[in-house]
Amino acid sequence: MEKEIILEIKNLCKYFPVNKGLFKKPSLVKAVDNVSFSIKKGETLGLVGESGCGKTTTGRTILKLYEPTSGNIIFKGEDITKKSEKEMIPLRREMQMIFQDPYASLNPRMTVGDIIGEAIDIHGLYKGKEREERIKFLLDKVGLNGSHINRYAHEFSGGQRQRIGIARALAVEPDFIVCDEPISALDVSIQAQVINMLEELQEEFGLTYLFIAHDLSMVKHISTHIGVMYLGQLVEKGLSDDVYLKPKHPYTQALLSAVPIPDPQIAKNNNRIVLEGDIPSPIDPEPGCRFKGRCPKAMPICQEKDPVLKEVENGHFVSCHLFD
Secondary structure, rough: OOOOEEEEEEEEEEEEEEEEOOOOOEEEEEEEEEEEEEEEEEOOEEOOOOOOHHHHHHHHHOOOOOOEEEEEEEEEEEEEOOOOOOHHHHOOOOOEEOOOOOOOOOOOEHHHHHHHHHHHHHHOOOOOHHHHHHHHHHHHOOOOOOHHHOOOOHOOOOHHHHHHHHHHHHHHOOOOOEOOOOOOOOOHHHHHHHHHHHHHHHHHHHOOOEEOOOOOHHHHHOOOEEEEEEEEEEEEEEHHHHHHHOOHHHHHHHHHHOOOOOOOHHHOOOOOOEEEEEEEEOOOOOOOOOOOOOOHHHHHHHHHHOOOOOOEEEEEEEEOHHHH
16 A cells, blocks of 8 residues: 655745845845655655755754745645644644754753653643653653653753653654754764664654754665755655665765775775865855766756756656766
8 A cells, every 4th residue: 555645845945045245135045945855654754965955954944943935845735834833833743853962952941851741731632640641651662761750951861862852752742753863963872772762663653754864874774765965955865775775966976985884895995985176155056056066077067057856767866967
């Protein structure tokens, strides 16, 4: 049976105005520029790319923490793009976020019970004893003890704080969660534990993830599909194995060549692709492919015409003039 599409993003754009001076026309930072993808229920789309490529902005715009400049956000068949903050409140139950920094995302003045229970109170889900039992149940699910309910965030390690953040996201029984680099601030030894826990929670509760990260090996492990972003645009997307084993875009190939290989013999023979040049500014980008200045395979057409995301194999899409 074909899985239903829970989230569909069509030509999503998020631009931020930048004032250059008193008498100069404001420019635009095109943080997310014409991004389209869909995620089926129970699956995970891993979004990867360099810092500043627009991954986090994409996640926050989908949840309407940022208002989209243009495009469409369709959640469970309903276009939510133009919904007001008041109209979004019921949908907040179904769409949640796990934040990157476990130190900054938890209120130091609130107990763990109040941090997890805040959303429960806002949506009026549980009260009294039931509320306390729900919080203890969630703490147990993320590998913490129910007796921690009255402790404060500063009493926990970084890995434990991130588990609290995950429990908070689960508190209102969501269907879709944006995982915004949930392991990047954690020790390597803890990262695998958190990834495995997210997979177990996904299986148990039927969750759908947008998983944002830098680490391609971790993304491959947890994702059913992978999208690669560069300077606000999606340059490649497809099944996890297809993107990882058969990368098409020169940028994806360079990213994958930089993934550390634990076997020194294999690593010695690895063909590392070193990108020359600097990342161009996202402020009013020039016409043509945004990767042209760093691409080892750039052609004259790359200077003039924007490439379009096109299907080059079954379910494998690439935005590159090499495939015109």
